[in-house]
Amino acid sequence: MPTTALAILNRPSLAAPAHREGAPDFELVDVDAPQVRVLDLGVTRGDGVFETISVGDGHPQALAAHIRRFAKSAAALDMPEPDPVVWEAAVRAAADALDPAHETYVKTVMTRGLEGDGRPTGWAYASHAPDHMRARTEGIRVVRLDRGYRHDVAQTSPWLLAGSKTLSYAVNRAVLREAARRDADDVVFVSSDGYLLEGSTSSLLLRFGDRLVTPGLDLGILPGTTQGDLFAFAETQGLSTEYALLGADELLEADAAWLVSSVRHAAPIRSVDGIARPVDSDFSAAVNSYLISRTE
Known part of the structure; x- marks a missing residue:
């Protein structure tokens, strides 16, 4: 069986x-x-939307949440609503076509198609996942970068599509190159008026004592499917959870912090702008074990 697979939607x-x-x-x-x-x-203008779904031991994880976010992003672009039944079936078929592996993923893409044609293009691409064990255990180095928008951009300028998962990812790639130039692995975006937002392709989590906090969903950031599952897990561990408006310096004040995403899962932050930060190895291990073992 192959290590990659592709389903094209009719x-x-x-x-x-x-x-x-x-x-x-x-x-x-x-x-x-x-x-x-x-x-x-999608090729000529980046006019489309996508999702990346983690698959653990053949089980697509948070699939319903990903399909809902896929549809929300499409609506923001005034694209036709994705058919959830067909997309879910395509995701499962692509994942099942792979050679069995502990961790794989499926990327769904829907573009506007050919200009004037009226028919979107869609596909689900499945592959074995990269090895992220080092990031999960040793942690990652981040730098804070100005996103160039105020924290209320979603309300003041909805046409900027903040909080939608579009194919226009040139900026998300550019910031990783900037992070590398600064001897870091990833970035944490900060609004132009000084509030924490998200990573380049991930949600930000901070722990203060027994409280787990993430930036609020009204800040023009992507609602994290992995972050949502982690909040549910944290509450079973006796932690309270909260969406909040967080100042940039609170990243340095937190007891621990993580960037969380569908495929890399939870990567503890071990330095911010070159300043070493504590890593909660036990909680990181528990979180990643939970994420990998999800069956839905």
Whole structure:
């Protein structure tokens, strides 16, 4: 069995015509063969949305939450609503087509398609996951970078699509190159008026005593599916959870901090702007064990 798989959707949305009438909802195709037209708006303009779903021992994790966020991002771009039934089936089929592995992932992508055509393009790509064990155990170094927006950008300028998971990821990649230039592994975005936001592709969690805190979802940041599951887990461990408006310096004041995401899971922050920070190894191990073992 392969280490990668690809499902192409025939009708990504019930609100748009199928690409081939009478054909199956999706089909598994050759990963190495050409599949996307060069004039697809996802290619030429980054006009589309995506999700990345962790798969543990063959079980897609937080799949329903990912599909809901996928639809929310599509709505923000005025794209047709993804058909949740077909997308979920495509995700499971792509994941099942892989050679069995402890950790894999599926990336769903829906673009606006060809300009004027009215039919979105959609696919689900599955692969074995990279080895993130070192980041989970030893931790990562982060730098704080100004995102260039106020913390209330989602209310003042909704057309900037803050909080939507779009294909326009050039900035998210550029900040990682800047982090490397500063001898760091990742970034924590800070609003132009001084509030903590999120990582380049992750949610931020801080622990103060027995309280686990993340920046509020009204700050133009992506609502984290992994963060949501971690809040539920933390409450079973006797921790309280909270969404809050956090100043930039609170990252240095926290007892511990993590960047959490679907595939890397929970990476403890071991330094901020070159300043060493404590790593809660026991809680990190418990969190990652929980995340990897989820069955849904």
